[in-house]
Amino acid sequence: MKRFTRYSSILNSAASLAALLGTAWALTGCHQGGNGGSGDAQKATIQNKGSDTMVNLAQAWAEEYKKAAPGVEVEVSGGGSGVGIAALVKGTIDIANASRNMKPDEIEQAKKNTGKEPKEIIVGYDALAIYVSKDNPLNEITLDQIAQIYVEGGTITKWSDLGVKLPNTTDDEIVRVSRQSNSGTYEFLREHVLNKKDFKLGSRDMNGSKEVVELVASTPTAIGYSGMGYATPAVKMLKVKKTASDPAFEPNVANTLSKAYPIARSLQVYTLGEPQGAVKAYIDWILSDAGQKVVEATGYVPLPATARAKP
Amino acid sequence: MNATTKIEPATAGLRVPRSRRPAWAVFGERAFEVLIHLCGFSAIIFVLGIFFFVSKEAFPVLGKAGFHLSQFLFSDQWYPTSEVQKRYGVLAMIAGTFSVTGLAMVIAVPFGLGAAIYLSEFCGGKRRETLKIVIELLAAIPSVVWGFIGLTVMSRLIVKFTGAPVGVNVLNGGLILALMSVPIIVSIGEDALKAVPDSFREAAIALGATRWQLVWRVLLPAARNGLLAAVLLGVARGVGETMAVLMATGHAVHIPHSILDSVRTLTANIAAELGEASAGSDHYRVLFLTGVLLFALTFAVNLTADLIIRGIRKK
Numbered sequence: 001m002k003r004f005t006r007y008s009s010i011l012n013s014a015a016s017l018a019a020l021l022g023t024a025w026a027l028t029g030c031h032q033g034g035n036g037g038s039g040d041a042q043k044a045t046i047q048n049k050g051s052d053t054m055v056n057l058a059q060a061w062a063e064e065y066k067k068a069a070p071g072v073e074v075e076v077s078g079g080g081s082g083v084g085i086a087a088l089v090k091g092t093i094d095i096a097n098a099s100r101n102m103k104p105d106e107i108e109q110a111k112k113n114t115g116k117e118p119k120e121i122i123v124g125y126d127a128l129a130i131y132v133s134k135d136n137p138l139n140e141i142t143l144d145q146i147a148q149i150y151v152e153g154g155t156i157t158k159w160s161d162l163g164v165k166l167p168n169t170t171d172d173e174i175v176r177v178s179r180q181s182n183s184g185t186y187e188f189l190r191e192h193v194l195n196k197k198d199f200k201l202g203s204r205d206m207n208g209s210k211e212v213v214e215l216v217a218s219t220p221t222a223i224g225y226s227g228m229g230y231a232t233p234a235v236k237m238l239k240v241k242k243t244a245s246d247p248a249f250e251p252n253v254a255n256t257l258s259k260a261y262p263i264a265r266s267l268q269v270y271t272l273g274e275p276q277g278a279v280k281a282y283i284d285w286i287l288s289d290a291g292q293k294v295v296e297a298t299g300y301v302p303l304p305a306t307a308r309a310k311p
Numbered sequence: 312m313n314a315t316t317k318i319e320p321a322t323a324g325l326r327v328p329r330s331r332r333p334a335w336a337v338f339g340e341r342a343f344e345v346l347i348h349l350c351g352f353s354a355i356i357f358v359l360g361i362f363f364f365v366s367k368e369a370f371p372v373l374g375k376a377g378f379h380l381s382q383f384l385f386s387d388q389w390y391p392t393s394e395v396q397k398r399y400g401v402l403a404m405i406a407g408t409f410s411v412t413g414l415a416m417v418i419a420v421p422f423g424l425g426a427a428i429y430l431s432e433f434c435g436g437k438r439r440e441t442l443k444i445v446i447e448l449l450a451a452i453p454s455v456v457w458g459f460i461g462l463t464v465m466s467r468l469i470v471k472f473t474g475a476p477v478g479v480n481v482l483n484g485g486l487i488l489a490l491m492s493v494p495i496i497v498s499i500g501e502d503a504l505k506a507v508p509d510s511f512r513e514a515a516i517a518l519g520a521t522r523w524q525l526v527w528r529v530l531l532p533a534a535r536n537g538l539l540a541a542v543l544l545g546v547a548r549g550v551g552e553t554m555a556v557l558m559a560t561g562h563a564v565h566i567p568h569s570i571l572d573s574v575r576t577l578t579a580n581i582a583a584e585l586g587e588a589s590a591g592s593d594h595y596r597v598l599f600l601t602g603v604l605l606f607a608l609t610f611a612v613n614l615t616a617d618l619i620i621r622g623i624r625k626k
Binding site for chain 1: 387388389390391392393394395403462466467470476477478479557561562563564565573575583584586587588589590
């Protein structure tokens with residue numbers, strides 16, 4: 001009996017503790033939700049989500065920005081452009097990163113859900129690089145060849161179709177490495193290289209830009225596509241030409257800015273309505289020289305000097 | 312209850328002890344009883360609730376134009392975001408789930424049951440304790456870590472030893488899942504063997520049975536229900552596992568022809584795509600329908616197991 005009473009009192013205190021914690025949690029939760037980046041002067045949290053191509057970049061921005069504005073916490077997560085845009089449409093984040101443009105129906109839905117028009121801000125450029133293993137003798141590829149490799153019903157399935165004999169292996173089949181369907185990179189390739197046709201089934205669909213490059217690096221027969229910022233010494237980026245008779249261009253900063261590289265694209269962020277308060281300050285900083293330096297450091301192409309924000 | 316305020320003298324005799332408990336203690340005990348009952352029923356409530364909500368999200372797609380249940384079940388064309396023609400066929404993923412889980416069980420069941428028999432019958436004292444701790448540690452490794460091992464370590468080994476073009480495939484996923492389900496099979500299997508009364512063992516030894524005869528003829532038949540439960544929990548883990556297979560199987564929509572082909576499983580497909588699908592869209596609903604399918608699959612596995620056990624009992 002004695003033991004029972006003691007047990008109860010412990011339980012009582014545990015229950016009150018739990019209640020206390022619950023209240024505290026609810027309070028902080030409300031606080032964060034209501035804040036929405038609109039500018040709590042002491043401590044603002046900016047929720048940032050989306051493109052996997054841009055996740056390293058966004059993280060580098062967030063870290064660098066902490067030095068510039070210690071009171072602002074930027075929480076970054078990836079998942080794919082589609083994930084970021086879906087979250088923006090639901091109104092759960094402040095900034096969505098996207099390596100593709102928002103589609104008209106997504107903009108409509110965002111307006112319907114939140115009453116605000118999504119605002120697009122270009123924050124840098126990326127050359128969509130075509131990766132092969134570093135031992136692959138192939139150096140150049142045309143847009144049509146890329147399409148024939150990836151598109152449903154495409155005719156290129158073997159390396160010999162491209163006139164390539166791979167060293168140190170007897171396998172001839174091209175291992176296609178692709179991205180899952182919520183990736184902006186996937187949609188970009190489909191729109192600009194496959195002419196909106198569907199991908200061939202059976203590609204290895206990685207759920208990250210980095211994973212694509214890793215798999216290509218460890219697979220001699222693989223071909224993959226990913227942002228140029230993910231290049232490593234274990235892979236080779238192919239030069240791309242529009243048609244067989246055009247000159248081939250390397251994916252680098254100069255060729256991206258001059259639009260000579262045929263599959264360059266802009267990287268953008270989206271906010272709901274005009275950015276305000278802490279979010280505006282953050283985006284202004286991204287568009288400044290300091291923010292653009294980070295773009296360059298992570299391997300992407302910064303905005304030309306004329307397009308940057310003056311501090 | 313009248314005695315709660317005043318302690319009566321000892322002379323009051325035997326009438327006292329029961330009623331001496333304060334009112335709140337009695338109330339507390341009642342409350343506990345109710346709580347425990349609720350815990351018991353909560354399982355049913357949760358299962359029904361989950362089934363209800365998943366179905367509620369999924370079923371509106373069934374009547375939609377452009378969606379056919381037969382295409383969903385028997386086509387391998389999975390184009391949920393196509394701009395030409397959206398097609399929702401999960402046959403390739405059903406094949407992927409079954410091939411990975413099947414391979415995992417082929418590897419895990421003999422190893423798991425063997426280890427369980429060794430632990431409970433052939434191994435004693437300190438060695439058993441150490442082994443048990445290590446096996447429990449194995450069960451505690453998070454699935455994303457397993458996936459990482461599959462993606463980095465295992466895939467290189469597979470490429471090196473099998474000559475497969477890509478290391479992320481059915482074999483990789485199967486091995487990882489086998490490693491994940493072995494600890495479950497071992498610990499539940501060992502409990503089942505331990506639950507066989509010692510009198511069975513004594514009787515068998517007294518009759519001159521060897522250790523092997525004891526295990527094969529006495530213990531395994533006596534513990535079969537528990538062992539079957541162990542195997543089925545392993546299967547359930549395999550069917551339901553997401554993160555590790557997402558990373559280790561290559562995530563390719565493709566009906567496998569050999570164990571060196573990449574596949575995609577039902578669970579991995581839901582995990583990879585649900586985040587982007589806008590709520591209420593056909594794609595979103597089809598993913599929930601995939602969830603209902605998974606639910607039905609595991610339900611079927613459990614039901615079959617139950618029937619088998621009943622069948623064994625009747626004999």
